[in-house]
Each structure stands twice: as structure tokens, then as C-alpha cells.
Amino acid sequence: MSDFSDELTRPETEDDQVEPSVPSGTGMHFPWLQKHIETVATGGKKEKDFAQTTGACLSFIQEALLKHQWQQAAEYMYSYFQTLEDSDSCKRQAAPEIIWKLGSEILFYHPKSSVETFNAFADRMKNIGVLNYLKISLQHALYLLHHGMLEDAKRNLSQAETWRYGEKSSSQEILINLIQAYKGLLQYYTWSKKKMELSKLDEDDYAYSTATQNMFNHSWKTSVNLGALIQIPGVWDPFVKSYVEMLEFYGDQDGAREVLTNYAYDERFPSNPNAHVYLYSFLKRQKAPRAKLLSVLKILYQIVPSHKLMLEFHTLLRKSEKEEHHKLGLEVLFGVLDFAGCTKNITAWKYLAKYLRQILMGDHRAWVQEEWNSRKNWWPSFHFSYFWAKSDWKEDTTLACEKAFVAGILLGKGTYPGHRNCTAYCLSPSPAPSSQTTVEHWELAFHGI
Amino acid sequence: MASVCSGSLDGVEYSQRREKGLVKMTVPRTLAFCYLSLLWQRETITLSDLLRFVEAGHIPYMNAFQHFPEEMKLYGRDKGIFAIESWPDYEDIFKKMIEVATFLDLPRFPDITEDCYLHPNILCMKYLMEVNLPDEMHSFTCQVVKLTGVGDVDFLTFDPIARTAKTVKYDVQAVAVIVVVLKVLFLLDDNFEWSLSNLAEKYNEENKEDKPWFDFRKWYQVMKKTIDEKKEKWEKARAKYLWKSEKPLYHSSIDKSVVYKRREMVVNLQKQFSTLADSTPTVEKNNPSSFQFNWTEEDTARTCFHGHSLQGVLKKKGQSLLTKNSLYWLSTQKFCKSYCKHVTTYEESNFSLSYRFILNLFSFLLRIKTSILHEEVSLIEKKLFKKKYSKTKKKSRSRK
Numbered sequence: 099m100s101d102f103s104d105e106l107t108r109p110e111t112e113d114d115q116v117e118p119s120v121p122s123g124t125g126m127h128f129p130w131l132q133k134h135i136e137t138v139a140t141g142g143k144k145e146k147d148f149a150q151t152t153g154a155c156l157s158f159i160q161e162a163l164l165k166h167q168w169q170q171a172a173e174y175m176y177s178y179f180q181t182l183e184d185s186d187s188c189k190r191q192a193a194p195e196i197i198w199k200l201g202s203e204i205l206f207y208h209p210k211s212s213v214e215t216f217n218a219f220a221d222r223m224k225n226i227g228v229l230n231y232l233k234i235s236l237q238h239a240l241y242l243l244h245h246g247m248l249e250d251a252k253r254n255l256s257q258a259e260t261w262r263y264g265e266k267s268s269s270q271e272i273l274i275n276l277i278q279a280y281k282g283l284l285q286y287y288t289w290s291k292k293k294m295e296l297s298k299l300d301e302d303d304y305a306y307s308t309a310t311q312n313m314f315n316h317s318w319k320t321s322v323n324l325g326a327l328i329q330i331p332g333v334w335d336p337f338v339k340s341y342v343e344m345l346e347f348y349g350d351q352d353g354a355r356e357v358l359t360n361y362a363y364d365e366r367f368p369s370n371p372n373a374h375v376y377l378y379s380f381l382k383r384q385k386a387p388r389a390k391l392l393s394v395l396k397i398l399y400q401i402v403p404s405h406k407l408m409l410e411f412h413t414l415l416r417k418s419e420k421e422e423h424h425k426l427g428l429e430v431l432f433g434v435l436d437f438a439g440c441t442k443n444i445t446a447w448k449y450l451a452k453y454l455r456q457i458l459m460g461d462h463r464a465w466v467q468e469e470w471n472s473r474k475n476w477w478p479s480f481h482f483s484y485f486w487a488k489s490d491w492k493e494d495t496t497l498a499c500e501k502a503f504v505a506g507i508l509l510g511k512g513t514y515p516g517h518r519n520c521t522a523y524c525l526s527p528s529p530a531p532s533s534q535t536t537v538e539h540w541e542l543a544f545h546g547i
Numbered sequence: 548m549a550s551v552c553s554g555s556l557d558g559v560e561y562s563q564r565r566e567k568g569l570v571k572m573t574v575p576r577t578l579a580f581c582y583l584s585l586l587w588q589r590e591t592i593t594l595s596d597l598l599r600f601v602e603a604g605h606i607p608y609m610n611a612f613q614h615f616p617e618e619m620k621l622y623g624r625d626k627g628i629f630a631i632e633s634w635p636d637y638e639d640i641f642k643k644m645i646e647v648a649t650f651l652d653l654p655r656f657p658d659i660t661e662d663c664y665l666h667p668n669i670l671c672m673k674y675l676m677e678v679n680l681p682d683e684m685h686s687f688t689c690q691v692v693k694l695t696g697v698g699d700v701d702f703l704t705f706d707p708i709a710r711t712a713k714t715v716k717y718d719v720q721a722v723a724v725i726v727v728v729l730k731v732l733f734l735l736d737d738n739f740e741w742s743l744s745n746l747a748e749k750y751n752e753e754n755k756e757d758k759p760w761f762d763f764r765k766w767y768q769v770m771k772k773t774i775d776e777k778k779e780k781w782e783k784a785r786a787k788y789l790w791k792s793e794k795p796l797y798h799s800s801i802d803k804s805v806v807y808k809r810r811e812m813v814v815n816l817q818k819q820f821s822t823l824a825d826s827t828p829t830v831e832k833n834n835p836s837s838f839q840f841n842w843t844e845e846d847t848a849r850t851c852f853h854g855h856s857l858q859g860v861l862k863k864k865g866q867s868l869l870t871k872n873s874l875y876w877l878s879t880q881k882f883c884k885s886y887c888k889h890v891t892t893y894e895e896s897n898f899s900l901s902y903r904f905i906l907n908l909f910s911f912l913l914r915i916k917t918s919i920l921h922e923e924v925s926l927i928e929k930k931l932f933k934k935k936y937s938k939t940k941k942k943s944r945s946r947k
Contacts (some may be wrong), residue, residue, distance in 0.1 A: 146632040146633045147632060147633040147634050148632035148633070148790050149632075151785050151786055151788050151790075154782065154785065154786040155786040155787065158783070158786050168823070169823065169824060172820050172823035172824045173787070173824040174786065174787060175820050176787075176817050176820045176821060176824055177786065177787040177788065177789055179813045179816045179817055179820075180789060180790060180791050180813060182809060182812065182813050182816075183791050183795065183806075183809050183810065183813060185630070185632065197816075201816075201820075204820075204823070205823075208823050210822065210823050211823060215819060215823075218819060219816070219819060222812065222815060222816060226812060
């Protein structure tokens with residue numbers, strides 16, 4: 099064919115033209131050093147292919163789980179089980195937890211799996227090593243609960259409760275408490291069912307007394323189980339609610355009050371608005387003095403100013419005799435309407451409309467100005483824009499009117515686009531139930547307040 | 548009668564004493580020894596083929612001890628020798644091969660002549676076919692082989708006693724020659740090869756009757772797709788590989804029950820999950836073959852480039868044909884000083900994408916690291932362009 103050697107000897111004479119088109123760097127290169135750097139993570143030994151393939155297997159399982167490919171995940175899982183026999187003892191000890199987490203996910207969603215397969219899997223995994231027993235038992239019980247098998251879940255939890263192996267670390271302590279608490283919750287559920295049955299029975303019924311006794315036994319067990327958990331700092335809403343309900347039923351108001359106060363005010367516990375809500379509802383039921391209710395709601399106001407209880411708070415403040423409470427009431431209303439979720443709350447607007455009128459007539463214009471100062475920059479476009487006027491008018495005319503009134507007071511007449519519509523509505527011949535008061539509102543607005 | 552700490556008689560001693568110059572047999576060394584015998588017989592199998600068969604399970608290596616007779620019980624120190632957790636590495640086995648041959652004081656091996664499978668001319672032909680390159684490239688590879696002298700009998704034949712003789716990696720070298728030829732024909736600078744493809748495409752469209760010109764772009768597309776698929780399958784199969792044997796190895800009798808219990812646990816779990824996995828049969832256990840890819844003219848789904856012509860990359864100059872490409876870039880500018888014998892390491896980002904693709908393609912084919920192939924390419928170029936290299940050396944000396 100061609101004489102190739104000619105071609106190759108040419109570059110020699112035309113030295114400058116044949117430049118290597120890529121420079122291979124002028125730094126120092128130590129090929130052997132690279133290998134050593136790669137082994138630092140593994141403590142000086144080269145990573146074995148076993149570790150590499152099991153790592154790859156793990157990422158394939160995770161990918162399959164993300165894509166909801168349960169069959170594929172099960173296939174890779176089949177190969178992943180061999181990490182339980184890993185010659186590296188650290189990895190071998192960490193394997194059961196990983197396998198449990200992945201395996202339980204697969205068995206939860208896989209179409210061919212059933213409760214029996216899950217049970218068998220959980221039982222096996224519990225007994226590999228001792229560290230995972232409690233955690234797996236708890237999750238197993240939750241799974242059974244999810245499938246409505248309450249008796250099995252309860253049995254599971256009772257079994258887990260009696261587990262004793264070696265020293266209990268702090269994490270194990272929490273787990274045991276959780277297990278007891280869930281057991282308590284199940285018992286509460288049984289109690290609750292019996293309560294409902296009881297309410298259907300007649301007092302003279304012969305079964306009544308046995309039923310009450312039965313119920314009482316359950317409640318006692320529940321209290322034992324839940325009581326311990328509630329002492330530990332944490333968020334235990336469902337447990338606390340059930341516990342308090344039971345205590346109230348049996349007339350232990352003091353006990354209930356103590357539990358709720360502790361739950362809401364103990365500093366060790368994380369800040370939890372629900373705790374305050376529960377306490378407030380309880381105190382309301384107990385018909386506690388207004389001052390007490392106000393103090394509870396004040397804290398809730400500081401945590402969640404947009405809470406739906408804030409309107410109740412406002413009502414209480416309004417009814418109070420102290421002037422500072424009245425001022426706070428105004429603040430609270432404005433606070434509620436600051437939030438996007440409450441913009442269509444008719445009650446809030448109604449209250450605000452009414453209250454503004456009351457305050458302005460009561461000569462506390464300074465309060466309104468103070469509140470309006472921080473809001474005058476953004477409330478107009480937030481609440482009173484043309485867009486909102488149109489959509490509110492279409493959706494709910496009452497809301498639109500209330501907003502129009504407030505706008506009139508805060509912005510001055512004629513600036514709110516909704517005014518025009520409201521006027522039209524008010525002057526229309528169709529009998530509107532509140533047209534009388536609406537006209538009153540307008541009269542006030544036009545007086546240039 | 549087995550000793551206390553190992554199933555074999557001398558397991559404990561065997562793993563302890565490290566006398567200098569003493570080479571003790573291990574499973575990898577046994578494999579190297581097998582390769583030596585294949586080399587002696589000049590069998591039609593390369594080292595990369597052998598290692599590929601081991602990975603595919605055609606050759607017992609991983610849990611080879613499972614095939615031992617019942618009476619041979621292994622435990623304790625034997626575990627360190629027989630429990631393998633890595634596939635054999637090319638460089639490692641190659642080194643061990645030289646080590647064992649030197650230790651055994653083997654004489655010069657039978658000559659590797661031009662009609663041997665391991666001769667670069669034949670191996671180049673084999674690899675050209677396997678990666679679907681035109682047959683016409685074979686004449687170029689033969690020329691490179693002739694110019695560099697790597698087809699020389701004395702160069703190729705393995706001689707453990709002669710210290711100065713370098714041992715040849717037959718498969719890697721053949722592939723490196725192909726890479727060099729590709730560089731000569733197509734330059735592989737991410738530019739020239741694509742313009743040549745444009746010309747080829749144009750010609751092929753206009754002359755559908757004639758023998759088509761080899762189109763680098765089309766070849767790249769076909770090969771990339773094929774290699775990506777194969778690689779994906781290979782990675783998935785590796786991730787699913789089961790390393791542990793049915794009869795587990797244990798350290799001592801105390802250990803035994805724990806290890807057996809673990810195995811039982813794993814088997815139970817596997818049984819449970821096997822019902823959830825795909826019921827379709829997954830792995831087609833195919834017979835070991837030297838070729839990983841097969842390309843035929845009749846297969847219309849996948850283009851076969853064997854018969855394509857290299858006319859598109861050549862031009863007439865008087866009586867002879869020259870390549871259209873007149874440039875060449877060297878994979879390595881400088882080699883280390885003599886005692887090190889190393890080539891600068893392969894830093895990917897310094898090289899063109901086409902070159903990287905070619906290296907990745909061939910490295911995957913042989914299941915070796917790209918740096919090894921790059922090194923081999925550099926060595927071929929060193930021989931090919933030795934005048935250029937010696938000139939730069941003289942230049943640097945004269946500067947002093």
C-alpha cells in the first residue's frame with residue numbers, strides 16, 4: 099500500500115511543526131504515590147473488590163427504591179445479604195441495620211409481599227446481633243398497626259418490653275419508653291372503644307359494672323405506660339391527648355392539669371404550640387378564670403400569631419376591662435391578617451371592621467396609627483389591590499364588603515377599587531340582609547375618618 | 548491429622564515465615580503459574596482472556612476450595628490463603644508470573660514466531676475484528692510492528708533468566724499498536740477525525756454502489772452504544788456477585804458455629820427474597836469465548852465496518868499513498884530516568900475526548916486500567932519516534 103516510513107521520517111526535519119498538541123504537564127508525577135493515597139481511607143490496605151461490589155450493590159438498591167422498582171430492588175437485596183458475612187467486622191456490625199431499613203421498605207411496597215413475609219423478615223432481623231432488637235420491634239409493631247392488626251402489635255410490644263440484654267444505653271432507654279408508650283396508646287384505644295360501647299349501654303344493664311371495671315383496668319395500664327414517657331422532653335402530642343382524656347374521664351382534673359402544664363411550660367421540652375392549645379382547651383372546659391386563659395393564649399400568640407385561636411383570644415381581650423388588653427386585641431387582629439393564609443377569613447375582617455369602628459369612636463386613634471404605620475407600605479398591595487377586589491367580589495360579597503370598610507378607614511375614601519362595587523351593591527334594590535348596617539358603615543367612612 | 552489452628556498440616560508455619568527469596572504459593576500465584584503453562588504451550592489465549600474467564604466463573608478461583616475432596620478440611624490459617632475477596636488484577640498476576648518463572652529458574656520459553664497467536668500481527672487482526680474496525684487497517688498495524696521491532700522473535704519470547712529482556716504484555720501491546728495507527732490515520736485531536744468523517748459521509752451518500760469509505764463518526768456511534776450497553780450489564784452483574792461460598796471458612800472451632808449460623812441466616816433471607824425477585828431467568832450462562840463482540844456483514848441492525856475502505860483517509864502522492872493526516876502528537880513528552888522506567892501518569896483531562904474514548908474502549912475490552920494502556924502506547928511511540936526523543940535529549944544536554 100503506502101510507504102508509511104516516509105510519512106514518519108518527515109516530522110524529524112520539520113521540527114517546529116510537529117508540536118505535541120497536548121502538553122503533558124511539567125509537574126512532578128509519582129505514580130506509586132497515587133496508589134498509596136487511594137489506600138489511606140482503608141487504613142493502608144487496598145480496597146477489596148468485595149467492598150467495591152457491595153457498595154455498588156447498595157447504590158443500585160437505593161436507585162431502585164427511588165424509582166419504585168421493587169422487583170429489581172429485591173434482586174439486588176438478594177446479593178446484598180452477604181454483607182452480613184463481611185470479613186470486615188465494622189461493616190459486618192453495621193449491616194443488619196442497613197438491611198432492615200432497605201428490606202422493610204421493599205417488603206412494605208412490593209406487590210407480592212404479605213404480612214407473613216414481613217413478620218418472618220422482622221423476626222429474623224431482630225435476632226441478628228442484639229443492638230437492633232428494640233428498634234426493629236418498634237418498627238415492626240408500627241407496621242402491624244398500619245395494617246390494622248392491633249392485637250399482634252400489642253403482643254409484639256409486650257415481648258419487646260421484656261427484652262433485657264446487657265447494659266441499657268441511653269438510646270435503648272428511649273426506645274423502651276417509646277415501646278411502652280405505644281403499648282399505652284394501644285391500650286388507650288381499647289379503652290376508648292369500650293367507652294363508646296359503654297355509652298350505648300344502660301346503667302341498669304347487668305353488663306355495665308363489668309364493663310366499667312374492665313375499662314378501668316385498661317386505663318390503669320395505660321397510665322402506667324404513658325406516664326413515664328411524658329416525663330422525657332419531646333413532642334408527644336397523641337400520647338398526651340389520650341392520657342389527659344382518660345384522666346379527665348376519671349375525674350382526676352389536678353392530674354390532667356399538672357400533665358398539661360408541665361407539657362406546655364417545662365423548659366426542657368421543645369417549643370410546641372399544640373401543648374398550649376391543649377392546655378387552653380382544658381382550661382376552657384374547666385371554666386378557668388379569664389386571666390389564666392389570657393396568659394396561656396398570650397404565649398400561643400407569641401409562638402403562632404396566625405393560629406385560629408387568635409380570634410378567640412381577641413374576643414377575650416375585647417371583653418376584658420384593662421385598656422392594655424384592648425390595645426393587644428387590636429394588635430392580635432392585625433397580626434392574624436398579616437398572614438397569607440388568613441386573608442380570606444371573614445370573621446377576622448368582620449372583627450377588624452367592628453373593632454376599628456369601636457376604637458375610633460373610643461378615641462384611641464393613636465393605636466390604629468401605630469399598627470398602620472408598619473403596614474401601610476405593604477398592606478395595600480397585599481390585601482387591597484384591584485386583583486383582590488375583583489376576585490373577592492366574585493367569590494364572597496360579604497368578605498368584599500368587610501374588606502372595603504376596613505380599607506376605607508385605613509386608606510381613605512375613594513382609593514380602594516372595591517368601594518365602587520360595594521357602593522353598587524349597597525344601593526342595589528335587591529334586599530340584602532345586612533344592607534342596613536352596610537350603609538351605616540359607608541356613612542362613617544365618608545365622614546373622613 | 549490437622550494442626551490446631553489450621554485445617555492443613557502446615558498452615559500456621561506456611562503463613563508465618565517470610566524468608567527472603569522464598570516464594571510461597573497462593574491462589575493468585577497458582578493462576579499465574581497456569582498462565583505460564585499456557586504461554587509455554589503458546590495457546591491461543593491471552594492473559595486478559597484468562598482473567599476474564601476467571602471473573603465470569605468459568606475457571607475456579609474464588610471459592611476453589613469448594614472443589615477440594617471432602618477429607619481436606621480448611622479452617623484457621625487456611626482461611627487467609629483461600630478466602631479470596633478480589634478478582635485477579637492484570638498487573639498483579641503479570642508481576643507474579645515473572646516472579647514465579649524467575650524463582651523456578653525456567654529456561655527460555657518456546658519462540659513466539661509470526662504464526663503464533665500471540666504475535667502482534669495476529670493479535671492486532673483479532674482486536675481489529677473485535678472492535679469493528681476495517682480490515683485494511685491491518686497493513687498499517689503490521690508496518691508499525693515492523694518499524695518498532697515489537698514483532699521480533701527475541702523481543703517477544705519470554706526469557707526469565709535474561710534480566711535485560713523486558714517481558715511483553717502481548718494483548719496490551721497489540722491494542723496499543725492499534726491505538727497508534729488510529730492516531731496516525733485520524734490524529735484524534737477532536738477535530739480532524741470529524742472533518743474526515745464529513746468527507747466520508749458525503750462520498751458514501753453520493754456513491755452508494757461502491758465500497759463505502761470508513762466513517763469515523765458512524766463507527767464511534769455504533770461502538771459507543773455497544774460498549775455502554777455491555778459496560779452497564781457488566782457493572783450490574785458485578786454488583787450482584789455472590790462472594791461467599793456455601794461452605795464458609797472459619798477461624799477456629801469456637802468460630803465455626805457462629806459462622807455457620809450466619810450462613811444459614813443469609814441463606815434463609817435469600818430464599819425469602821428470591822420469591823420477590825423477577826421470576827424470569829436472569830443470567831444466560833454462555834460458554835467462554837475469546838471474542839466479546841461479534842460483527843457480521845449480514846446483521847443489518849448493527850453496521851459492520853470490516854469491509855469498509857480507508858480511501859477516505861489516504862491521498863495519492865506520486866506513486867505512493869500517504870495519509871491525509873500529516874501531524875502526530877505524542878502521548879508522553881518525557882520519560883523518567885532509567886532506574887525508574889516509569890512513564891508519566893495518565894491525567895485524563897490533558898487529552899482529547901476521542902483519545903479518551905478509544906482508551907476507555909480498549910481498556911474495557913481487556914479489563915485493565917486506562918493508565919496501563921496509555922503507558923503501553925507511550926512505549927510504542929518511544930520506539931517509533933526514537934529519533935525524536937533522542938533529539939530532545941541531545942537538545943537538553945547541549946543547553947547545559
